[in-house]
Amino acid sequence: MFDSWIFLSIIFATVAFQVVIVEFLGTFASTVPLNWQFWVLSVLIGAVSIPIAAILKCIPVERDNSKQHHDGYEALPSGPELA
């Protein structure tokens, strides 16, 4: 799961830049440094979107299975649709 190192490094770079922007680039990005409670709060609120994504995937939606292909083609795989 964690072997896509490009993905992980970009996530880490994004978070690092976010810290720099909030803490040090106040005049440029009109931010003020936050205390650690607010940092934890914002990360927690963000993390709630992970279980929400999992719950959303449990909501059934109808898939378009009406088109039958006469020559034995397979239907579209569900990879990107599930993502």
Place this chain on the structure above:
Amino acid sequence: MQFQLTVNVVALVINFFSACITGLLVNGVYFDLDILFLLFHATSVIVFLLSGSAPLTAVQLLWVNLIMDTLGALALATEPPNDGLLKRPPVAKGANFITKPMWRNIIGQSIYQLIILAILNFDGKRLLGISGSDATEVLKTLIFNTFVFCQVLSARIMSELLVILYRLQNGKFRTWMLKQKFIIPVKRSGMINCFAFI
């Protein structure tokens, strides 16, 4: 001489067909990843459009936009093609680009983020007990920070799931491609595999 020529022509034809298949695969995987790119982007754009009063400044908005673009472009770059693509029917001209499950995910995440933003924006000072001369700035910074982490973490889980799905489908095909020398054996990186595809 005659024999040599025949061998050459046969080699050429074989090369041509394998190149065609490779091209088809790359096209197919790009189509998938375009959809994924859109999925990442649509969530953030919808939240921005609906939030109306623009709690974020222009620079912050640009930064969030940059994050979303990076994540989408990353999805474009890191997924290897799979052999299921060859069994697909062509996509119809009028087919929906965003499928119903994608709308479900986008709308769900948007609703959550909008609720959080609305609560913080309108009642944040009282709920969190922010006071002092720079209360408004602290609150705005908190909203910005929360929004960024919502984007990063929800995108994270989406991509990880997609990577797992592709890996599951991909085992046999990768060994075949390696045997045919279509790709070079690189351990981890999907991106390098895509670029070695010529």
